[in-house]
Amino acid sequence: MPLEPCHGASLSSKLRNKLDLPRAASLCLVCYLYLGFTAALFGQQQPQPPAQIPPPTEPTPQQTPAPTAAPPEISPDDPDNGEPVTAYFWKTSGSTVLHPGVQTYTNTATGINYEAAVGPTLPLPNFSSISPAGMVSMPAGKFNHLELSYFQADGSGGYITPVALDIFGVAYGPNTLMSNTYRVRNANLTWNYLTWPSPPEDSKFRFRTLYGFNYTRVDAVLDSPLNTNPNFTPGTGNKQIFYPDFGVAGEYIPSKHLFIEGRAWGFALPQHADIGDLEANVVGRLGHIEIFAGYKMFHFKTSKRSDQYFLGTIKGPMAGVRWVFR
Numbered sequence: 001m002p003l004e005p006c007h008g009a010s011l012s013s014k015l016r017n018k019l020d021l022p023r024a025a026s027l028c029l030v031c032y033l034y035l036g037f038t039a040a041l042f043g044q045q046q047p048q049p050p051a052q053i054p055p056p057t058e059p060t061p062q063q064t065p066a067p068t069a070a071p072p073e074i075s076p077d078d079p080d081n082g083e084p085v086t087a088y089f090w091k092t093s094g095s096t097v098l099h100p101g102v103q104t105y106t107n108t109a110t111g112i113n114y115e116a117a118v119g120p121t122l123p124l125p126n127f128s129s130i131s132p133a134g135m136v137s138m139p140a141g142k143f144n145h146l147e148l149s150y151f152q153a154d155g156s157g158g159y160i161t162p163v164a165l166d167i168f169g170v171a172y173g174p175n176t177l178m179s180n181t182y183r184v185r186n187a188n189l190t191w192n193y194l195t196w197p198s199p200p201e202d203s204k205f206r207f208r209t210l211y212g213f214n215y216t217r218v219d220a221v222l223d224s225p226l227n228t229n230p231n232f233t234p235g236t237g238n239k240q241i242f243y244p245d246f247g248v249a250g251e252y253i254p255s256k257h258l259f260i261e262g263r264a265w266g267f268a269l270p271q272h273a274d275i276g277d278l279e280a281n282v283v284g285r286l287g288h289i290e291i292f293a294g295y296k297m298f299h300f301k302t303s304k305r306s307d308q309y310f311l312g313t314i315k316g317p318m319a320g321v322r323w324v325f326r
Contacts, residue, residue: 089130091316098167149188297314
């Protein structure tokens with residue numbers, strides 16, 4: 001039977017379509033399975049939340065160790081901490097001599113002037129008094145003090161003149177009984193400067209230098225109690241010294257309740273006056289009170305260039321008390 005012609009598509013096309021249908025189905029199935037597996041895989045992975053950056057933390061302040069406190073420049077109970085007011089008694093001894101002063105004379109034979117001390121000396125009675133004395137201290141710079149001190153010493157006694165004397169314009173015959181009294185007074189203004197160490201801190205030894213101005217006066221009354229002359233007047237005279245003075249002082253402080261102190265000062269000019277002072281004390285301390293005892297010497301000579309001049313040394317033990325203002 002003859003084959004009928006097909007309309008639209010040829011037989012080979014129809015056969016090819018029939019043959020490709022299973023392949024297409026297989027391809028669709030593969031695509032479906034791939035899509036399903038991919039969806040399942042990505043569906044199980046949950047989206048991760050964005051990483052959160054922690055807020056910046058404030059730095060913890062670092063604790064610096066407290067600085068070590070420097071040692072105090074001076075201890076509250078240091079002997080140099082405060083200004084003392086001092087009162088003491090001085091058991092004086094020693095001698096004084098009244099010398100003729102250096103005068104200018106003219107050699108009548110040559111007409112040449114020369115200087116000489118002409119005339120006898122007059123020994124005065126020894127010092128024999130318990131003399132009052134004191135000192136006031138004021139601040140004068142760091143660890144330094146301005147000190148005003150005063151003392152007086154007296155001597156009195158009798159004397160028989162071996163030869164005729166003419167003293168202070170009064171004549172005394174030989175073998176005249178004399179009754180003589182005299183007084184030495186001294187005032188000194190001193191700047192007491194701490195030289196080493198400064199500041200003192202806890203040093204046991206201190207060295208100081210002293211710069212001052214001194215006033216010394218000697219007054220004498222030379223009487224003749226047995227003189228029958230109604231016009232007789234006792235001889236009186238005085239000599240004075242105005243001088244700067246310089247010196248040194250030291251302190252040794254083994255404990256806060258005990259220390260040792262000493263000082264020496266003076267000044268001199270050749271053929272003129274000279275002065276000098278030396279003292280040392282052991283001091284006990286309790287709070288504001290200081291009690292001390294020691295030894296003191298004071299040397300003086302008024303100017304030789306006058307009608308008479310005094311030369312003497314006062315010495316003896318001393319003891320007193322201080323009140324320290326802090």
